[in-house]
Amino acid sequence: RARWLFWTDWGENPRIERVGMDGTNRSVIINTKIYWPNGLTLDTATQRVYFADSKLDYIDFCYYNGTGRQQVLAASHYLLHPHSLTLFEDTLYWTDRQLNRVLSAHKFKGNNQTVVSHLISQPLSIHVHHPSLQPISSNPCESQPCQHICLLSPSASQGYTCKCKPGFRTTPDGNCIEEEISFLMVMRGSQIIDVSTRPGDKTTGYLTPIVGVDHGLQIDYDRKTASVMWVEGKDNDGDNCTVWSMSYTGGKKSQFAGIDSNIIGAPAVVAFDWLGRNLFFGNRITSTLEVMKVDGKTKPRAIILANNGNNTSVARPRSMCIDPIDGKIYWTDEGGFGVPEKIGRVNMDGSNPIILAQPTKPDAITIDIDRKIIYFSTQFPTQIKSINVDGTGERTIMDESNNVGQAKALGVMNNTLFYLDPTYEKLVRVDLNDINNPKVILENEPDLKTFTIFKKRPLVDHPCLISNGNCDQICLPSEGRSRLCTCGVGFRKDNEVRCAEFKTYAVVAQLDTIRGFSLKDSSEAMVPISGPGHHILHVDIHYSDNWIYWVEYNRGTWNGIFRIRPNGTDMQPVIREGIG
Template identity: 25%
Template sequence: MSGIYQLTVGVLFVLSVALGQRSGDVYILFTDSYAKQIWKLDFNNSNYSNIVIENHENPIAIDYDPVMNKIYWTDVGRPDIRTCGFNGENLSLVRKLKPGSVPDGLTLDPVSRLIFYTDTGNDVIALIDMADFYHKTIINTNLDEPRGIALDRTQRMMYWTDWGAEAKIERATYLGESRTTLVSTGLIWPNGITLDTEGQKIYWCDAKTNVIEVLDFDGNNRRQIAHRDSFHPFDIFLFEQVLYTTDWTSKRIYQVYLDERNMTSLNGSHFKRLNGIHVFRAGAFQNDTNTCTTNKGGCEQICIPTSGGRQCACRDGYTLITNGLNCTGQADVFALFTDSLAKQIWKLDVINSIYSNIVIENHENPIAIDYDPVMNKIYWTDVGRPDIRKCGFNGEDLSLVRKLKPGSVPDGLTLDPVSRLIFYTDMGNDVIALMDMDDYYHKTIINTNLDQPRGIALDRTQRMMYWTDWGEKPKIETATYLGESRTTLVSTGLIWPNGITLDTQGKKIYWCDAKIHKIEAMDYDGRNRRQIAHGSSFHPFDIFLFEQVLYTTDWGSRRIFRVYLDGRNETSWGGRHFKRLNGIHVFRAGAFQNDTNACTTNKGDCEQICIPTSGGRQCTCRDGYTLTTNELNCTVHNACSWCYPGQCGGELLSADCVCHPGFTGHHCQTITTKPAMHVLVQMTNSDEQRFEIDSTDNQASFWTNVNNPTSVHYNLSAQYTAQSSGTLPDKPAYIEDFHVIELSRFIY
């Protein structure tokens, strides 16, 4: 079942059937997902007519709105929901769905002006109001493969099938409340579902067991209605005590009379793949009304009918205000996350569940990510290049922040946008470093007693950083922005601590451990440690706290999970079209307050780097520089901070360099070993005699008795080989590159 849609294409048919003495034409709407057409059959005249709709990909579910004489259908190939007039006129888009959506089920409440649909790609059931197309997610938990959906419009209840690993049939109110499982045994691939609201019966078809079954609304009196060998029913609809079902195997529509229980074919086998079906009698719709029919019952966005009248509701991302009618708007919430195997950065509109790929060239392995609301910039690390880069919110203005030396593994990144600082971890070199965001001055903060530092988070009000280390002795530590007052908070019960995030108001630390499959929390002082969430196949990489909800990326399911702090799993995104989700950052657009501190303007007059403090600010310098006595400016440090090729003979800021063999000087910058040279000199005198000197003995000078040469041609090549091991030591972070070059050559 999971591979159904990989090759399907789409068609929508309308078939009209005259049934005996019934008044008015009866139409059957159904889709053929291999033919990419819409048909209407006037059964009285046995005439098919093609309703021409452009750009079908894979139409599946279908329904009809008798109030406006409109057809609605889903297309899992595009994916979207569209509508048109009964003859194909006035084609319009209802809702464009995000990539990966599979809207297999659709049904309407034309009186209440509501659309309901299932999405097996994202495991959700949602509704849309038919006037303004406001969208509201109803159910997004404990769904696996939701498909068919049907409504009891008088009781405001919805029923649906789920053909996932634990197949079931469920029921809930229009808003997803009072959820009940009605059937959970004897099912394999339950597909279509339909209701007899007067008789209070549920009918469904199962494509794996090849049957049509029924049970009462209360879950009792289950029985088989029909069975057929090689029967693969997709959808089913009850109309005037006759069941209509589409069959993939025979490519036919079958009628099943409830009193006779025999199956009769309505059409030949010229169709290709029949899917959704809906039956109605033209002109038979009664102009029923409820409190939601007119002007949405006074509701601003969505009106839900109730036994006592109506209940107003709001679209995703909005909440109902105290008057019970209007909705308060919220700024857009975005989640930024990386997919390292796909080499992509994604932006998720959390409210509308819409993904967009931020197209950046030359990704190798993007990992950590953060957002600067001051300049509307995205920052991320790439362990494949390795480097740190940034771009505008939509991918524009790509630029390099810092090229890291080979072997660097910058798994963690976080920003202090007020102080204009970047912090990152590098488990390839076992360091934590910072950079200022204006001039990219780089300063190593911690380079001792680190093994595999990964996640990093900041308490910007207290100027403290917290990080995870999943090395041989895993731990969670904290220190000031400059690495002082370093403290180990947790060193037991950890194996692979990855992401870390903070509740700065509640003074709590949250982290995820990929080996023990947990999210845990504790207070700032290391006390009150407790488990927040756990999953047996859960492999979380990063975690971020936003408005009292935890967002975490999971390698195992390739999804983003959203978890309330009390442990409730609210929803997930992603899955099939992602490969390996890593860093994540969530923020509300436009919500950033223009906070300031002593470092915000002109770096607090610091020449290089400004660090905020409780009393103001502290200036500091990039690697290789030290602060002068005025405590504002920086000067080159004339000791081991510039020592290559070599190493410090003692403390970093006071010792002399111990140079690599073959080098000398205050910074080991002078080569004492002669390079291997090959010199070829050709001269011609006035008598046009030619003389040649060819030397490979490393002579620095050559003499000749040729007087007054009229031309001289020479070629010099040199090769330097380091003494001792024959190779130079690895460059420290502050050395961008190293070359041995020829300074000069001359003839006199």
């Protein structure tokens, strides 16, 4: 009813703050005699804030504006490490992590101290459930006056403020229109945040921060679905990775592709194709470049380029960028398995792979689509270089003499280069017409992972944008703004646009996976049965009923006989009990 939001902040300057529910009128209400403000609760009937300090061991209250501060309880053996508070009528309840108890006392006098429960180990949050704590009152947002978000306001005359979701701005008439603004999506620690491209500009709010990113490696975005896609490693393993997706306006993250999605190996580097609506990724375990359709339920996947022993093939892709207007993929390759270190280029259908350059320890890569220039970095020696998309005109842009420690990620926009340097803990902007005057965007920021530039991507008239180019499964941008259709794993091309399932193929068990291979050209003829923990001893098929059967052993409770359809659906246990 008062339309205020309150919170505690430990930090270097511990305090209690409030702000209107529409983000206005922020102020500090308590910043003295406070150290570890843990618990916080409201007495809406008297408009008071109750708070507990787990370092100084007290419970105080004040009015919503910070005045009238009084102490309820201190120096009590009932109060050793208060963690969370709640209130009901005249009784205050709190949890104590050191006492392992839930306790209570009178909310004004602090007397009648009582142990409510002593049977809880490490009690944390506490809340009283009762309708009187959330009384019904008039709601100015009930009539849905806003196009996107209606926020209650303590100061606005109408009682609310209209806000737009990230990527949009409010017009004078209160509507929301898409905002053509560029910003940096930065992966820092376990978060993905938005940062302005302009030095010193602290404006945020273009992106709802994403938290819970474990061992993040790469990032990209899809403006059409307003989603972010990022790669997470597993226990600092840069090979066994998973691609996650989440709306950049907020929501729940979901697994897009990874070790549990029937992909042999795992995607380690990604690049989003906004014309064909595809996600390209590099698979370091299988030494392949692959593509997956992002729309639809089945998301067909195809291998574009594999390690066939030629110098132009792929071994261990480290970074990737694409130009869907010209139908090209560019990647840095660490080399190995007979393949040299290189900057590679290949058509999106996997044809015509070539070597653009062969630097030592290539790292990040990005492309200026308008100027047809590739920028890439190397680790040893530390350099940022450029090269034309045809492999000519290679030159060094920056090196250690420019205070570059490691350019782990690159981005380019409007003849301005951005690079992320985890060695010197900074994100830097460089005018390519004046490279001796770099501007630091972020500095003294530990655990910087990677970034990408969120911007309006060039759209052209392209056949893939119309009915998926009439392709059955995957529409790939090609040279001259044309398109090629391809089929996912388990299918073959029946004609230019149609796909058909393989009728005859070999099914092979490889201990940790089952794969199907065409008898003609060794292409993948079925969706692989893969994922962590498989120990597959035998495999057989029932052709007329369209089932594949296999035996799992040495998996404890997962020992047994299972079956699945060749398209990767309907996995079922056949026998799970009575097997050693």
